[in-house]
Amino acid sequence: MISSIVTDIEGTTSSISFVHEVLFPYASAHLESFVLQNQASSDVRTQLDEAASIAGLALSDTGAIIKQLLQWITDDKKISPLKVIQGMIWQKGYENGDFKGHIYEDAHQALAHWKKSGIKLHVYSSGSVAAQKLLFGHTNYGNLNSLFNGYFDTLIGGKKEASSYFNIIDSLDVPAYEVLFLSDVAEELDAAKEAGMLTYWLIRDGELPSHPQHMVAQSFSDIALD
Numbered sequence: 026m027i028s029s030i031v032t033d034i035e036g037t038t039s040s041i042s043f044v045h046e047v048l049f050p051y052a053s054a055h056l057e058s059f060v061l062q063n064q065a066s067s068d069v070r071t072q073l074d075e076a077a078s079i080a081g082l083a084l085s086d087t088g089a090i091i092k093q094l095l096q097w098i099t100d101d102k103k104i105s106p107l108k109v110i111q112g113m114i115w116q117k118g119y120e121n122g123d124f125k126g127h128i129y130e131d132a133h134q135a136l137a138h139w140k141k142s143g144i145k146l147h148v149y150s151s152g153s154v155a156a157q158k159l160l161f162g163h164t165n166y167g168n169l170n171s172l173f174n175g176y177f178d179t180l181i182g183g184k185k186e187a188s189s190y191f192n193i194i195d196s197l198d199v200p201a202y203e204v205l206f207l208s209d210v211a212e213e214l215d216a217a218k219e220a221g222m223l224t225y226w227l228i229r230d231g232e233l234p235s236h237p238q239h240m241v242a243q244s245f246s247d248i249a250l251d
Contacts, residue, residue, distance in 0.1 A: 027223065027250050028203040030139060031177070031193060033184075034150040034157065036209035037227045038136070038245075043127035051118050052111045053098050057091050059114050069113070072106040079104060103151040103179055112156035119163040126160035129229075133166050135245035140172045144250075149177040149193065149206075151184055185212045190220035205250070214239045 035044045063069045064087060077084050080093045097107045118124055140146055148157050154176040161169040181196070182189030194201045201221030208214050214224040218239065225248050226239040233241055242248045 026203060027144060027205045028199050029145045029147065029174075029197050030205045030207065031147045031149050031217075031222075032132075032136075032206075033208040033210070033213065033227075034148060034152065034160065036229070037207055038129060038132040039127045039160065040129070041209075047124050047127075048111070048115060049098055049101075051123065052114045053095060055114050055117070056094055056098070056110070059117075060087065060091050060094075060110070063113075069110070072109045076104070076106040076110075079106070103183070105153070105179060108151070108153040108156065108178070112153045112159065115156055115159055119159050126162070126164045128161070128164045128166060128169065129245070131244040131246045133164075133169070135248065136169070136172050139250075145174040145197075146172055147175045147177065147193075147197070148173055149181075149184065149189075151179055154178050154180075184208075184210070185216050187216045187219040190217045190222055194220060194222070207248070211239070 032038055035041055060069065060073065064073060073087070073090050074084050076094060077086070077090050080090070082089045082093060094107055094110065097104055098111070119126070136146060148161070150157050152160075157176050157178070158170055161173065175196075177193055177196075181192045190206070194204060197204060202223065205223045205225060206214065206217040207225050207227060208217075209227045209229070211226065214226055215238065218224050224239040226237060226241045228241055229243060233243075
């Protein structure tokens, strides 16, 4: 019996193109002005200092820190201070109505059904928890945050590391065999399976593998919980 479902976002509940063609370019376009206008804020300053420390830059060299953050966006790096700053920028975009969070219709329908069925739903994404809540809070289906019991980001560990999924299981306080993890990335599913979770591989586009190591679905409507 599955009591909890943990889902990835990018490529799973939401289009990869939304992240790479809408969110990332928006953050890149607004990052410099956002940092310059808000660098005195303690929340922003903390993230800038952490980014400088990671990159080996002087804390006072704001220009170099901005350049590094932009390069990390280009390289699609999963670095915590970048993710937090991106989330702050995206919040402005969502609040201004510049875009809405993309959710596949099949994902919305299934998540709502599972919630009504009493299954506890959680999100695990490389984006910060704040960014996750923003995306699900500003969709074409309205605010979907009420569907979820909790959120995890890379502060709990990397998504391709089995230890991260052991940490999630400990947090959920349920047996691993009652937890289903959904993702479009095989290496993430491998790590979750190593931790004892059930897994479903979302392959929305492209050829399905002939001998998959995980259960496979082309949409949420294909996922069988029995």
